[in-house]
Amino acid sequence: MDVKAPATIPYFLKEQIRELIVDGTFRPGQPLREQDLEQRFGTSRSPIREALRLLERGGLVVHLQRKGFRIRRYSQTEIRQVYMLYAELEAYSIMQLSEAADSPLLDDLRRHEARIAQAQADADVRGYIGALRDFYLASARFTGNVPLADTLSRLYEQVEPLRYNLVRRTLAATPADQYHRGIVPALAQRDLAGAARQAHVLVREMLPRILSAYEQWAGDAGDEPGDDRLRVA
Incomplete structure (x- = not known):
């Protein structure tokens, strides 16, 4: 190469x-x-x-x-832990929008939704994953809370192989809004609590699919001894 x-x-x-x-x-x-x-x-x-x-x-x-x-190689416990943390932080980032004007954020989120839909139509796994990442990081970035945005970004990078593995197996049968539905309509109504709950639900909904797809992907690869824990930083 x-x-x-x-x-x-x-x-x-x-x-x-x-x-x-x-x-x-x-x-x-x-x-x-x-x-x-x-x-x-x-x-x-x-x-x-x-x-x-x-x-x-x-x-x-x-x-x-x-x-x-x-x-x-992740254990199921590690995957659950990081996804639960991600769900909590994503919901928290939406609740922090109460002090921010949200029109530019809604415009950004709708652009990301359009990218997600286009990637799904094109069977573009990398594009789908990238647009979904940008959708979920948009709220934290919009608040100006740099530590929160950085933490979410690092968490996303750590689980990106897991998410890619799921999407490449299921994209053709996945509705374009499978993993972000309901968030933008709630934000448009200034229902921050509803949008935060929905984000939390969607991240949690993805978890069983992630676990199942990862188990298939990891296959018979053997675990090695040593400190193999997933870390935020």
Whole structure:
């Protein structure tokens, strides 16, 4: 794979490897051998190692003593915990809109809804996931609460491979508004509590599907000993 990298090589490599994790090219529990990555990206070991450290910090890979780096394999408990946290923070971010003028936010959300619908029509899994991410991060970003927006963004990055795995299996049979229905109408009526409840419900509704799809995806990949816990930062 011939890749022309910019000056910030480790960050460039991090994004390249992250995409391969998200789209399932690298499977849960799979070792990430530095020598193999050197050959894939045509670069030296030092920036590869730094990129893997960045991914470890973001929660997508783990480093095990004497075993090296590998793709994080999530337990069902970890997935439930992070999705419950995400549901609570998403609902909280909507409730914080009470002090903000909401017309620009509604315009943004409707644009994201249109992108979601178009991606669904085009069977564009990556586009669907990206538009859904932007839809759910919009409220937190609009409040100006930077710690909240950053935390939600990091949580989303950690579960993005799980969400991609679900959507690629189910997109053709999924209504375009499956994962965001009812939120914009409630916000348009200034029903923040109703919109927050609906966001909470939708995130929770996704959880059983995420768990089922991930169990199939992970397959027979074996767990490794060590500290493999999902982290926010």
